Amino acid sequence: MDLNGQVAVVTGAGRGIGRSMAQHLAQAGASVVVNDLDADPAQHVVDEITQAGGKAVAVAAEIGTEGAAEACIAAALDSFGRLDVLVANAGVLRDSVLWKTEDEAFDLVIRTHLRGTFQCGRAAARHFREAGHGGALVLVGSPAGQLGNFGQTAYAAAKAGIAGMTRTWAAELQRAEVAVNAIIPTALTRMTETIPPLAPYVQAMERGEPLPEKLRADLGIGLPEDIAPLVVYLASQAGRATTGQCIGIGGDRLAFWSHPSEHRVQTRSGGWTPDSIAEAWPDLTRDALQPFGITMDL
Numbered sequence: 001m002d003l004n005g006q007v008a009v010v011t012g013a014g015r016g017i018g019r020s021m022a023q024h025l026a027q028a029g030a031s032v033v034v035n036d037l038d039a040d041p042a043q044h045v046v047d048e049i050t051q052a053g054g055k056a057v058a059v060a061a062e063i064g065t066e067g068a069a070e071a072c073i074a075a076a077l078d079s080f081g082r083l084d085v086l087v088a089n090a091g092v093l094r095d096s097v098l099w100k101t102e103d104e105a106f107d108l109v110i111r112t113h114l115r116g117t118f119q120c121g122r123a124a125a126r127h128f129r130e131a132g133h134g135g136a137l138v139l140v141g142s143p144a145g146q147l148g149n150f151g152q153t154a155y156a157a158a159k160a161g162i163a164g165m166t167r168t169w170a171a172e173l174q175r176a177e178v179a180v181n182a183i184i185p186t187a188l189t190r191m192t193e194t195i196p197p198l199a200p201y202v203q204a205m206e207r208g209e210p211l212p213e214k215l216r217a218d219l220g221i222g223l224p225e226d227i228a229p230l231v232v233y234l235a236s237q238a239g240r241a242t243t244g245q246c247i248g249i250g251g252d253r254l255a256f257w258s259h260p261s262e263h264r265v266q267t268r269s270g271g272w273t274p275d276s277i278a279e280a281w282p283d284l285t286r287d288a289l290q291p292f293g294i295t296m297d298l
């Protein structure tokens with residue numbers, strides 16, 4: 001994919017998946033604004049990109065706080081003269097089961113993931129509509145937002161909200177020729193080390209050991225650099241023909257997630273009573289109950 005002349009903003013790009021996204025976009029020819037909460041990791045990624053012959057600038061800003069999204073877009077315009085792609089990747093985890101989740105932890109996760117993605121999307125949409133040259137928004141969801149996950153009330157809620165915003169923004173921005181898609185990544189990162197079954201694999205990855213086939217092919221869990229090619233594709237002109245979708249990638253797997261829809265329907269003239277619902281329930285639900293929660297057969 002040739003992204004020469006394109007300018008991309010990647011939030012949360014100081015480490016992990018965001019870092020790999022920024023590097024791959026730069027390798028494809030895009031100029032990149034590297035955002036992170038901390039200045040040092042962001043600048044380190046910028047240095048890696050420029051040393052490899054690419055173009056990048058760093059913006060230290062806490063996504064989800066007032067003005068952070070606008071600061072990233074301003075940096076793109078000031079440094080490179082335009083904006084074509086925004087990747088809303090910044091995130092944080094504060095995992096705990098429902099009855100142990102404190103308001104402060106819940107609010108932090110929602111502010112960073114959901115409010116932060118909203119603010120980035122809003123700022124980018126305002127720019128794209130005024131600039132008139134189209135663009136791409138790539139949002140970052142999660143299997144937790146599609147299925148739920150034990151111990152991740154706030155995270156799952158935020159990621160489910162991002163999937164909803166993806167479909168809404170795709171409809172709202174279609175006339176402006178802005179493609180909006182969410183990726184559903186599965187990769188071993190510093191964040192996934194907090195998930196007990198994955199911790200040994202994260203440590204093996206950090207030692208440079210290859211991941212087993214079962215992890216990469218069967219479960220679709222790989223390295224951060226396995227995620228980035230989908231972002232590059234969605235940023236390209238070819239990728240922008242697709243909009244409003246949730247697309248999974250990880251390890252050796254690439255997948256389309258289905259949208260929520262009515263799975264089975266019954267009608268009753270005059271409406272329903274509790275007794276009539278009880279009578280219809282066995283037929284309505286037979287082989288129709290949907291799975292929930294992420295399972296990993298490791």
